[in-house]
Amino acid sequence: MNDQPTRIPKRISQTVLNSLKGGVVPRIGLPYITVGRKNEIEALLHDVDIISEGGASFRFIVGRYGSGKSFLLQTIRNYVMDKGFIVADADLSPERRLQGTRGQGLATYRELIGNLSTKTKPEGGALTLLLDRWLSTVQSEAAQETGLAPGEPALVQAVDKKIHAVTSSISELVHGFEFARLLSTYYHAYLDGDDETKAKVVRWFRGEYTLKREAREELGVNIIITDDDWYDYLKLFATFFRLAGYAGMMLMIDELVNIYKIPNAITRQYNYEKMLTMYNDTLQGKARYLGIIMGATPQAIEDKRRGIYSYEALRSRLAEGKFSRPGARDLLAPVIHLEPLTAEEMLVLCEKLAEMHASLYGYDRKLATEELVSFIKVEYGRIGADQNITPREVIRDFIELLDLLYQNPTMSIEQLLQSDEFTYATSEAVSDEADGNFAEFTL
Numbered sequence: 001m002n003d004q005p006t007r008i009p010k011r012i013s014q015t016v017l018n019s020l021k022g023g024v025v026p027r028i029g030l031p032y033i034t035v036g037r038k039n040e041i042e043a044l045l046h047d048v049d050i051i052s053e054g055g056a057s058f059r060f061i062v063g064r065y066g067s068g069k070s071f072l073l074q075t076i077r078n079y080v081m082d083k084g085f086i087v088a089d090a091d092l093s094p095e096r097r098l099q100g101t102r103g104q105g106l107a108t109y110r111e112l113i114g115n116l117s118t119k120t121k122p123e124g125g126a127l128t129l130l131l132d133r134w135l136s137t138v139q140s141e142a143a144q145e146t147g148l149a150p151g152e153p154a155l156v157q158a159v160d161k162k163i164h165a166v167t168s169s170i171s172e173l174v175h176g177f178e179f180a181r182l183l184s185t186y187y188h189a190y191l192d193g194d195d196e197t198k199a200k201v202v203r204w205f206r207g208e209y210t211l212k213r214e215a216r217e218e219l220g221v222n223i224i225i226t227d228d229d230w231y232d233y234l235k236l237f238a239t240f241f242r243l244a245g246y247a248g249m250m251l252m253i254d255e256l257v258n259i260y261k262i263p264n265a266i267t268r269q270y271n272y273e274k275m276l277t278m279y280n281d282t283l284q285g286k287a288r289y290l291g292i293i294m295g296a297t298p299q300a301i302e303d304k305r306r307g308i309y310s311y312e313a314l315r316s317r318l319a320e321g322k323f324s325r326p327g328a329r330d331l332l333a334p335v336i337h338l339e340p341l342t343a344e345e346m347l348v349l350c351e352k353l354a355e356m357h358a359s360l361y362g363y364d365r366k367l368a369t370e371e372l373v374s375f376i377k378v379e380y381g382r383i384g385a386d387q388n389i390t391p392r393e394v395i396r397d398f399i400e401l402l403d404l405l406y407q408n409p410t411m412s413i414e415q416l417l418q419s420d421e422f423t424y425a426t427s428e429a430v431s432d433e434a435d436g437n438f439a440e441f442t443l
Contacts, residue, residue, distance in 0.1 A: 012028055012029040013360040014360060015027075015028055021396055021400065024070075026074075027074065027122065030075050033349060033356070036345040040061075040338065041075065043332060045076075047291055048080055048250075051085075051247070056281070056283075056287040057282055057291045058283070058291075059335075060334060060336065061073060061338065062297070062298055062301050062337050062338065063297070066393060067340065080247075080250050081118060081119045084247035085247045085250050086118060086126070086130070086237075086250070087116075087252065088116050088251050090253055090254075092108065092253060092255045092257075092258040093255065094258060098259070099267075099271045099273070099274040105274070106230055109231075109233070109234070110208070112234065113127060113237075116130065130241070134244040137245060138162045139159050142155060142161075142162055166244070167184055168180070182204060182205070182219065200219055204225075205233075207233075210224070234249070234290070235288075235290060239289060249289060250292075251291065251292045252293050252294075253294045254294070256296035256300050256308070257299075259272070260297075268310070269311060272314055279314070298337075318334050318335050346380075346391065347369075350372050354367050357406070367413060374417065375401065379393075379394050
């Protein structure tokens with residue numbers, strides 16, 4: 001059953017174990033611990049192929065806190081970056097929404113642009129790198145096609161022509177004229193070594209200009225990115241990145257529960273209206289080379305009083321049909337409901353973690369498969385576990401168990417599983433979960 005690679009770099013093992021024990025998803029090392037979710041991953045990867053061919057997609061990943069939403073999002077994020085996609089991710093919060101009266105929508109845009117990531121810069125902050133790499137690539141291509149050396153006027157003209165081809169394609173889109181003009185401004189500042197002007201263009205692209213007058217004086221454009229139109233610029237970026245040689249752009253927006261929590265009904269409706277616009281764009285072909293995945297809890301989706309289903313136009317598009325049910329979900333539908341991991345899948349995951357822990361701390365794995373089975377039985381045998389247990393809880397318990405056994409070699413797993421402290425702690429966890437007192441981690 002153990003298919004763990006023989007050697008995992010200690011840096012990765014340390015990051016994975018510490019992140020999981022802390023209740024968050026590691027940014028690296030996911031392939032070493034991914035189990036289950038095969039069907040969900042395949043469904044999302046089918047979208048990736050469509051996006052790279054010029055299409056668009058919109059999906060909701062729905063699951064309770066700790067069920068693996070963010071883990072799945074991170075897995076897809078890493079995969080699409082390997083396939084040449086640009087990825088931008090953001091978590092919604094009271095300060096970051098899709099629409100707001102005090103710039104909350106623009107704050108989400110800024111977060112997404114600040115988190116632009118590529119395979120070579122997966123930690124985010126890749127905007128300047130992307131612009132410079134695009135210009136460098138255009139210059140190299142022009143030099144190869146013409147046989148001219150850098151610095152020759154004819155080469156500059158050839159590069160200008162290639163830049164114009166890209167900006168012309170973009171200028172036909174909504175707000176594309178100004179976007180293309182700023183790309184051209186950036187190019188000439190790049191040629192002249194004018195870092196100040198380059199920084200101003202990047203600032204504009206990041207949505208950091210608040211006054212049109214300031215943008216007009218400094219860059220010669222009459223508009224700025226606002227709370228109302230920020231999504232249009234993400235569509236422009238998706239097209240630009242494709243023209244710059246990337247496969248497409250994937251947006252990942254998690255914690256939609258923060259829209260559900262908005263107390264003002266009208267403000268919630270404005271956010272759902274923005275969501276509907278984004279959804280319709282992807283289905284109607286108004287967006288290209290763009291994928292959008294949003295993460296939400298079942299309540300944030302299905303509550304007809306405050307959730308997404310309270311907005312009839314979205315409910316009628318997203319609600320499950322008559323034939324989908326637990327165990328037989330339609331994974332080609334816009335909403336993907338995460339089924340709980342089975343006990344067998346959790347056993348495989350625990351084996352992977354036990355191997356990783358042993359490799360990190362330099363000891364031979366002591367826990368036999370039978371002992372891991374005992375641990376899983378205890379976890380899944382608790383009252384209400386069939387409805388309330390989540391992978392996050394089991395993983396955190398198991399890593400703590402591994403840490404204690406490593407630090408106390410004379411202890412056995414049976415002693416820990418039968419201790420009053422473990423029994424009390426696990427029953428309390430189920431009780432809290434049943435009452436809806438979720439710890440808002442991101443796993």
